[in-house]
Amino acid sequence: MDSEQIQLRRQMSQTDSGSPSSSRCTRHPKTCCFCWCCSCLTVRNEEKDDCSQKASIPLKQENQKQEERMSLSLEEVTCWSQSFEQLLKDPNGRKILLEFLQSEHSDENILFWLACEEFKQEEHKAIIMEKATSIYFDYISVLSPKEISIDASVREVINQKMTIPTTDIFDEAQMHVYALMHRDSYPRFLNSPVYKSLLKELSPSDNALDSDL
Numbered sequence: 218m219d220s221e222q223i224q225l226r227r228q229m230s231q232t233d234s235g236s237p238s239s240s241r242c243t244r245h246p247k248t249c250c251f252c253w254c255c256s257c258l259t260v261r262n263e264e265k266d267d268c269s270q271k272a273s274i275p276l277k278q279e280n281q282k283q284e285e286r287m288s289l290s291l292e293e294v295t296c297w298s299q300s301f302e303q304l305l306k307d308p309n310g311r312k313i314l315l316e317f318l319q320s321e322h323s324d325e326n327i328l329f330w331l332a333c334e335e336f337k338q339e340e341h342k343a344i345i346m347e348k349a350t351s352i353y354f355d356y357i358s359v360l361s362p363k364e365i366s367i368d369a370s371v372r373e374v375i376n377q378k379m380t381i382p383t384t385d386i387f388d389e390a391q392m393h394v395y396a397l398m399h400r401d402s403y404p405r406f407l408n409s410p411v412y413k414s415l416l417k418e419l420s421p422s423d424n425a426l427d428s429d430l
Contacts, residue, residue: 291419298407301399305330317411318402325363326394326402329356333391337384349382357390367393 297304304310318324378386
């Protein structure tokens with residue numbers, strides 16, 4: 218009886234030592250039960266990084282605006298109030314005027330005027346046709362969300378000339394838009410907090426007062 222028990226124990230010990238589960242435990246470390254959590258945390262961290270990058274865009278734009286304002290001089294900004302032509306001649310003036318009109322959602326006239334100024338410098342016929350078509354559908358077409366306000370007669374002349382456009386095709390419409398901005402947009406810009414704050418920031422008396430404080 219004792220010999221049978223001894224043999225049975227030997228067989229059990231051999232079976233345990235050769236079992237796949239025991240070898241698997243010794244050869245492979247225990248897997249992490251939190252692997253799903255690690256991947257989740259990775260995704261969340263990526264989302265946070267993406268959100269932080271998006272949040273930094275307005276801050277960068279604001280810093281850029283501040284740097285541009287620092288490069289302005291009081292003389293330059295004061296000249297803008299002398300005539301509308303002076304304002305449009307100055308690249309800084311055009312940019313700040315555009316930002317002001319964009320804030321009011323009334324930037325279609327200045328955008329059209331700027332597009333025409335660039336268009337008139339073109340010399341290649343193929344590009345003239347391409348740009349004329351682009352300007353037409355952006356600002357002249359009655360279906361455009363940026364349609365400018367011009368007389369029906371002016372619009373009709375442009376429609377007729379669109380078959381073979383030249384660089385002067387939008388001249389009459391551009392002059393009409395210029396007069397409209399000079400009469401309406403320009404006074405509103407000069408009386409706006411945007412322009413007044415620029416004058417205040419660049420004023421020597423205000424700067425001296427700030428330094429004393």
